[in-house]
Amino acid sequence: MPILGFTEIPVEKSGMFPVVKAPKISASKLSVKNLSFTKADLELVLDIDNPNAFGVSLKDLNYNVNINGLNTISGTTSSEINISEKGKNTVKVPVSFNLLQLGRSAYNLLKSDQPLEYSLSGSSNIGATLPFFDVSTYDFDRSGTLNIFN
Numbered sequence: 283m284p285i286l287g288f289t290e291i292p293v294e295k296s297g298m299f300p301v302v303k304a305p306k307i308s309a310s311k312l313s314v315k316n317l318s319f320t321k322a323d324l325e326l327v328l329d330i331d332n333p334n335a336f337g338v339s340l341k342d343l344n345y346n347v348n349i350n351g352l353n354t355i356s357g358t359t360s361s362e363i364n365i366s367e368k369g370k371n372t373v374k375v376p377v378s379f380n381l382l383q384l385g386r387s388a389y390n391l392l393k394s395d396q397p398l399e400y401s402l403s404g405s406s407n408i409g410a411t412l413p414f415f416d417v418s419t420y421d422f423d424r425s426g427t428l429n430i431f432n
Contacts, residue, residue: 300334300335300336300412302334302410302412302415303333303334304408304420304422305330305331305332305333305338305340305365305408305420306329306330306331306333306424307328307329307330307331307402307404307422307424308328308329308402308424308426309326309327309328309329309347309400309402309424309426309428310327310328310329310372310428311325311326311327311428311429312324312325312326312327312349312398312400312428312429313325313327317393318381319381320380320381320382321378321379321380321381322378322379322381323376323377323378324355324376324377324378324379325374325375325376325377326347326355326374326375326377327372327373327374327375328345328372328373328374328375328402329370329371329372330363330365330370330371330372330373331365331370332365332366332367332368332369332370332371333368334367334368334410335367335368336367336410336411336412337364337365337366337367337369337410337411338364338365338408338409338410338411339362339363339364339365339408339409339410340362340363340365340406340407340408340420341362341363341406341407341408341409341417342358342359342360342406342407343358343359343363343373343404343405343406344356344357344358344404344405344406345357345358345359345375345402345403345404346402346403346404347377347400347401347402348400348401349398349399349400350398350399350400351399355375355377355379357375357377359373359375367411397427397428397429398427398428398429399425399426399427400425400426400427400428401423401424401425402422402423402424402425403421403422403423403424404421404422405419405420405421405422406419406420406422407419407420408420
């Protein structure tokens with residue numbers, strides 16, 4: 283201060299700053315829509331769980347799924363996926379692959395009743411309903427088992 287010199291002014295501020303947690307993505311169901319000797323048309327259901335106390339959105343979700351060691355499914359979703367606070371959402375991903383390229387083992391795999399081992403990896407642009415949250419890249423890598431429902 284020009285006339286008084288240096289003066290301390292006590293200031294205190296308290297509040298809460300939310301910690302952003304990554305959504306949890308997992309595959310829950312793989313349905314066979316059409317199966318022939320040359321081609322398999324499937325539908326993969328991805329479950330997305332938002333553990334945050336605010337809404338999140340995923341854009342340009344890129345994914346790659348390996349089933350029992352076969353690199354079978356990859357793609358990108360074009361629509362925005364919105365998940366409310368502490369909410370869940372599902373995304374159905376259409377999948378097709380050529381059985382002739384993958385061999386007879388892939389055909390037998392799809393016809394069996396055994397659970398399948400999968401690994402799911404990918405990335406997405408994630409945004410939030412928080413005013414200060416900038417869109418950022420979210421990478422994920424999950425694995426587990428799933429059953430085929432005809």
